[in-house]
Amino acid sequence: MIEADVQVLQDEIKAMGDEIRSLKAEKADAALIKEKIAAMLEKKKLLGDGQTDQGKFVLKTAKGTRDYGPKSMAVRETVLKIVTDAFKRHGAETIDTPVFELREVLMGKYGEEGGKLVYDLQDQGGELLSLRYDLTVPFARYLAMNKITNIKRYHIAKVYRRDQPVMTRGRYREFYQCDFDIAGQYDLMIPEAECLKIVDEVLSKLEIGEFIVKLNHRFILEGMFAACGAGSDQFKTVCSSVDKLDKQPWIEIEEELIKEKGLTKENTEKLGQFVRLRESQLLIEFNPSMGNVELLDKLMEFEELAKNARLKKGVEELKVLVNYCSLFGVNSVRFDPSLARGLDYYTGAIYEAAVPKALEGINLETNGEEQKGLPVGVGSVAAGGRYDELVGNFMAPSGAKGKEKRQDVPCVGISFGIERLFAIMEAKMQIEQLPVRTTETEIFIASAQKNLLQERMKLCKTLWDEGFKAEFAYKANPKLLTQLQYCEDRLIPLVLIVGERELQEGVVKLRNVKTRAEQDIPLNELVPTLRATLSSL
């Protein structure tokens, strides 16, 4: 059973209860209701006795949150190490900000939908506070407050969204973000290239399958939309339709654009030609690795687009970026005119990484049980872009006076959707049955006879003081078998066995847990012998 199970079960049972109540209200087929109830009772059984006692409050974590037990933590630390190592390799500093901010700092930053998902703290007298929704706005607040115009920083911390949790797909109300951002006035596309290099390094090192990084530019989106009669006031709403293209067929998006967004049939068709350019070129040319520069040139072959100066600028900028990516050996980048991340604050290049084949080829059913907590359709695992105005907005939020004094701090960044990466890694390790070590203990001090507690303690002290990671049983007279079993369960590689005969002879027995080989080591040679043995493992 994996860690999040209790929570997942409780949420599922609640959802099943809701469904049954509404079926009853609708006077649905009695047999169907009966079936649903039976299924719910089955689920309840899985929770165990304690949970169904009468008059007892149910111990659980808050909705949409979970504990990380030792195994999940071990996976999480593996993933986080790969990410932080990459950030450090690229010379980033790190900062931390409080988990809550003044409510006015967050207000109006996440659009209508996002704003609804912010957790507010209760007004207990004093300031009005909210939990952070992302790490980007606190970063911008930090820069503006401290008048910092120049920094390369990473920040790894939890953020909070009162979203409908889908925990089986790694969507929680409390989740980690790992952000890397470069703030400062620099030359065109160099910081962007470094962000994409980091994405490429991290996803390669995680070994979770092939990935691609889609690339687009706000100017290109604006130019395409303008050519199709959608003005700047429609930018966000058209983005949100177009962005669904990787999940829905174009025909449905076309319908939405005509019926809900008011585009004409003709313009929608035209837009389809633009945003599906990569697709159509692939079909015509059977060249899956079609060059990004070629594709950017193809876009410029459309007359309506070629005459748009802003779009042209976007195309030129992406060509520079694509060239820098080649210099950096980043081959995962694909210009994709349908990538339309709708966040208000982006002002230039945008990108999004996906792992389309993560967990493909792993037959989830062969495992004999429903794989709860596994990501089935894994979407974006990293995303970001350029946002040149967010910090300036903080420094001079309003008024003509503000505009005059305005100092922009151009920024570009990348944020890893680390929960999805955890979920992929957890599934991978579970399925490949890779052993997960939850401690780093190197040596266990055991004894075969009674009354040797003090000798075990003294030996353990020596090892700790020499920097070894060591444990012993907290019992006066533990059984040898129990002690050895503990080492096998915990994957502890070495055991030192203290015995009366050995003590008299001034030796201690060293046992290799895996091979079960044993040898006597003179006490005065113990430390160097252990160091040598550990480094040879």
Next chain:
Amino acid sequence: MIEADVQVLQDEIKAMGDEIRSLKAEKADAALIKEKIAAMLEKKKLLGDGQTDQGKFVLKTAKGTRDYGPKSMAVRETVLKIVTDAFKRHGAETIDTPVFELREVLMGKYGEEGGKLVYDLQDQGGELLSLRYDLTVPFARYLAMNKITNIKRYHIAKVYRRDQPVMTRGRYREFYQCDFDIAGQYDLMIPEAECLKIVDEVLSKLEIGEFIVKLNHRFILEGMFAACGAGSDQFKTVCSSVDKLDKQPWIEIEEELIKEKGLTKENTEKLGQFVRLRESQLLIEFNPSMGNVELLDKLMEFEELAKNARLKKGVEELKVLVNYCSLFGVNSVRFDPSLARGLDYYTGAIYEAAVPKALEGINLETNGEEQKGLPVGVGSVAAGGRYDELVGNFMAPSGAKGKEKRQDVPCVGISFGIERLFAIMEAKMQIEQLPVRTTETEIFIASAQKNLLQERMKLCKTLWDEGFKAEFAYKANPKLLTQLQYCEDRLIPLVLIVGERELQEGVVKLRNVKTRAEQDIPLNELVPTLRATLSSL
């Protein structure tokens, strides 16, 4: 200026404003008010222009919280590494729990005073939630919920208390706790000894001066109080008086016990004899390192105490613990009958570490400016004890039925007051003017001439791919001096200088930033040369 300054200043200014308003309300001396206003305006100047603009909302962090900038983070990571290394050396696993819990999980756990300091989340529909107040209650909830009876875990995370912040002394509303706990049925005092060994290791490695770990036992406190006519219902309130002995003279505590807690003069005197035993013995015998066992025996020489079976048991248990501490080489432990940590849930040994001489001998005034953010009187830096009933209470919170089914999970732990340790370390590094590196960059790729951006990028790619930590300037044509200055400021040890001549000759210039020595390295020998140079630094 250290990191927390803006926040500290803002809070000080607010407090000064409050004081001025109340002085005005009291119609105090006009000259005094004028003086206070002048002082406040001086403070305001320190905040800089931006903060006093009209009609602009003030950018700040929430009251009692602060950002950690890169330098503070570097210090924080140094301290946290020492702590986590110790936890891992002792074989601990790690877990994480959500930042908020169901309100009912926290309710009634922190006494009347503590309960008032819990941050509640706003009721936005759904569950009632509160931010965690410590890591112990979430740990107990985790064990009870998952029916875990046996674990050695650490947890490092932020907790939240709506206390009056005293940030100049390291007291914040958002702060870190580093907890190590051992849950399980084990033999007497072995896990306690390991907790004290960890305290000893961590405080030694931090090198922040001499420290002592005070030791006492709930049974001893109960026995002493009972002998002085204070029943179990008065346990907590008498504890809270006695615990002030390291900050107040006994005469004041005596007065409090008589006037507020209702003890007789005679009984109070008797209690004074007990709890000041260490002190009086020190005076008589001039033996500052007086043995703990001797002192425990002295306590038993009081007739009223010797006949109390529970106290006797406490004394016997501490003797065992003191012996184990010697085996572990822990010499910092001092039995102190006045240590009276009043937390309800302790059931056995309790302990608390203090660094009485931290920052002593450092003349804070020689630095020429007021040392904000420095801890002046540093109190407890680590504390803990045994709590055998907290988890059982969660599993069966009430009712006779609960009692029958009750399964206790005995626990013992230690919690480091890590903010105080950060503050001491930050002060130490600032005063000793130790350089703080905020990045780990090993090599900077520079160029002396124009138009070499692509060459710098390619070289940097090679280094990253080989695992080196490397940076280059994000400008097409940066000045050499600017690049070298950056390396000196950031303490980057090596620079590779790319030049046209060198490229033609197939070499690159390697510069040691400190010695300024330069040499040409053939490109095909670059990677091994860099590895060798770095490992020799």
